[in-house]
Amino acid sequence: MFEVGQYVIKANTGVCRVVEITMYARNEEEDEKLFYILAPKTNPASRLYVPVDSDKSNMRPVMTYEEAEAFIVNVPNIEVAWIASDKLREKEYKEAIKSNNPEALVSIIKNLIIRNRQREEQGKKSTAVDERYFQMAENALYSELSTAMDKSVEELRVLISEAIEKI
Secondary structure (H helix, E strand, O other), rough: OOOOOOEEEEOOOOEEEEEEEEEEOOOOOOOOOOEEEEOOOOOOOEEEEEEEEOOOEEEEEEOHHHHHHHHHHHHHHHOOOOOOOHHHHHHHHHHHHHOOOOOOOOHHHHHHHHHHHHHHHHOOOOOHHHHHHHHHHHHHHHHHHHHHHOOHHHHHHHHHHHHHHHO
C-alpha cells in the first residue's frame, strides 16, 4: 500500500503524488471503498481517484535515486524493440506505454531513434504515430527519472541520449 506524500507512477498518467487515502463511493448504489487520491505532477490541481484494491490501476512507486542511476547506466544494454509491421509496431508502442515499465519505454525510444534515422537517410520524415509515441515514451520515462533524481527533464533527456548513443 502506498502512503500519503509518496510519488507513484500511474500508467497513462505518469508521476503522481498520493495526496490522500480515503473511503469513497462513486455513486449511491456502490458501497464505500478505499481509494488513493492522486495529484498528477503535470497538473497538481487535478485529482485522480484510484481504488486501493484495483488490479487495473497499474501503479508502482517511483524509482529511488539509486535505482534511477543504475537504470541509466544499464540503458545501453536494453534491447531495441524492432517491429517491422506498422500495425504491430503501434500495438507494441501502446503496450509499452501501458506497461508502466521503464525498460520497455527505453526500448521503444531506441527503436524510434533508429527508425527515424533510417527514414531521414531515405529522405522521409518521421510518421505522426512515431512522433506521438516517442513523445509519450520520453515524457513517461523522463518525468519518473526527474522525480527520482531531482533533476530537470532536459538534464535527463541529455543523459539518456548519451547512454543511447553508446549503442
